[in-house]
Amino acid sequence: MAEVRAEMVANVWKVLVSEGDQVEDGDTLVILESMKMEIPVLAEDSGTISTLKVAEGDVIQEGDLIAVIE
Amino acid sequence: MFESVLVANRGEIARRVIRTVRALGIKAIAVHSEADADLPYVDEADEAILIGPAQPAQSYLDIDAVMEAAKRTNAQAVHPGYGFLAENAAFAERVIAEGLVWIGPPPEAISAMGDKINARNLMEKAGVPVASGTREPVPDADAAVAAGIGYPVMVKAAGGGGGIGMSVARDEAELRKAYDTARTRAERFFGNPDILLERYIEHARHVEVQILGLADGTVVALGERDCSVQRRHQKIVEETPSPGVGLELRARMLAAAVRAGEAVGYRGAGTVECLVDPVAQDFVFLEMNTRLQVEHPITELVTGLDLVEQQLLIAAGEPVSFTSVQPRGHAIEFRVYAEDPKRFLPSPGSITVWEEPAGEVVRVDSGYRAGNKVTPFYDPLLAKLCVYGPDRAQALAAARKAVAEFRIEGLKTNLPFFTELLEDPGFATGDYDTGLVDRMRAR
Missing domain, CATH: 3.30.470.20 (ATP-grasp fold, B domain)
Known part of the structure; x- marks a missing residue:
């Protein structure tokens, strides 16, 4: 199981996966936006997205849970 | 000289402009979003107007909100700083149309230079050296066009700026990737999907x-x-x-x-x-x-x-x-x-x-x-x-x-x-x- 957390305060620009999706290590899950820069958040493991905590337009804080891959 | 200037920007550049405006004995008017109320430039202005929430689209990029602040404070001129509305010809036109002084170039000059393809062609005509490249928008990742220019090529958004949507392609595969990236960014950030290709100069x-x-x-x-x-x-x-x-x-x-x-x-x-x-x-x-x-x-x-x-x-x-x-x-x-x-x-x-x-x-x-x-x-x-x-x-x-x-x-x-x-x-x-x-x- 891998928990994907936010590295910084950011706005959620794009969510590219849904709960139940199969993902590979290195796939882009969501794209954050902070300070006029896009920051892709990548899967750190292969598996199924069991939890997806963010939606487009959300503001997330450093350390917030984005997704769980099982 | 005018008696008051509204600075349509934030942060260090708003502060920088306000410093000179006040040094010349002119009234400096700041605008700010909810997120910026405590920044130094807001304090240092003679007057400060809240124009909206943190999101730039609803504050610093909101032409109506900025113009309303200018009217409410009887500003005689508008200084746009850089970024936000500074290179927005429609904003410059609006400022002028409402009888205020635009502290910047004529809107026509902003438009002429705002499109990189147009600017490139204008400069070539004026005898300014330009890199070999496309004279009109490139509708897709055209390998023949890129090969004609010669790799490596720079793929750029015509309406772009700030390095956003720019990347170098060294072969056909990279060209396709660079083109898609540039196109997505161009539409999202600049509302202009046009893409141009130019010879990339190494070690420049x-x-x-x-x-x-x-x-x-x-x-x-x-x-x-x-x-x-x-x-x-x-x-x-x-x-x-x-x-x-x-x-x-x-x-x-x-x-x-x-x-x-x-x-x-x-x-x-x-x-x-x-x-x-x-x-x-x-x-x-x-x-x-x-x-x-x-x-x-x-x-x-x-x-x-x-x-x-x-x-x-x-x-x-x-x-x-x-x-x-x-x-x-x-x-x-x-x-x-x-x-x-x-x-x-x-x-x-x-x-x-x-x-x-x-x-x-x-x-x-x-x-x-x-x-x-x-x-x-x-x-x-x-x-x-x-x-x-x-x-x-x-x-x-x-x-x-x-x-x-x-x-x-x-x-x-x-x-x-x-x-x-x-x-x-x-x-x-x-x-x-x-x-x-x-x-x-x-x-």
Whole structure:
């Protein structure tokens, strides 16, 4: 199981996966936006997205849970 | 001269413009979002108007909100700073249509230069050298067009700026990827999907010329700035004069920049950006920024001019404060960003300690102070640290001291990167190009 957390305060620009999706290590899950820069958040493991905590337009804080891959 | 100026911007540039406006005895009006209420520029203005929430689209980019603030405060003129609405021709037109003075170039000049394809073609006609490339939008990742230009090619958004949506392609596969990226970014950030391809010059320096279009119609060039220290095609350090530009090349570049300004009937402060091949001592036009540039302070340090004052004089139809300009010495600017110094990723947060270096050869244009929150809504620029020396070696010595003395705590900044850069032989010798930072990180 891998928990994907936010590295910084950011706005959620794009969510590219849904709960139940199969993902590979290195796939882009969501794209954050902070300070006029896009920051892709990548899967750190292969598996199924069991939890997806963010939606487009959300503001997330450093350390917030984005997704769980099982 | 007008009696009041509304500054349609935020952070360090709003503060910088307000300083000169007030020094000239003019009333300075600030606008701010909810997120920026505690920033120094809001306090330093004579009047400040809240124009909306943190999101730029609902505040600093909201033309109606800005115009309403201007009306409510009876502002006579509008200074747009850089970014946000500064290169928005529709905003300039609106300001003028409502009877206010626009402190910037004519809207037609903004439009002409705002589209990179149009600008490139105009410059070619005016006798300014341009890189070989496309004269009209490229509708898809056309390998034949790229091959005709010759790899590597630069794929760019016609309506773009700030390095967003730009990438280099070295073959057909990279071309497709670069094209898709540029297209997505172009639509999202600039609302203009047009893409152009241009020959990419390897080991080039990015050098720009500061021009002023005077009230009487003449255009003058005030010297160049070297902006080759970049990450993600965005500038982090600038210096003047450029260590890679010789006397003869400088003369040709300045003359071409004047022709560029004349070709579009330029008024006010503008910047003609070029790519320089330091070995061949040759250059091509890249784009023109129709506004005050972030790095304008280094030109002020070597010329002794206040460029914002010249902008105000020109907009008021008055003569500028100087008759001729002879730049002296060497100046360097460091853009202090809220980002980690290794990967350059954004690092918003709260500033707990803010201690600026001081001294005769140091200038700090800052947007924040201790206690301020740096939010993810705006660009990461915290401050511009500028140093001056009679020559480059002395400017570098001043820079080392000033970088070491600048203390910012509570969030990550790129100050440690500047320490690293100042120790890097590539930068110290002056013999570097736009690939410098990537090479430092690849080691």
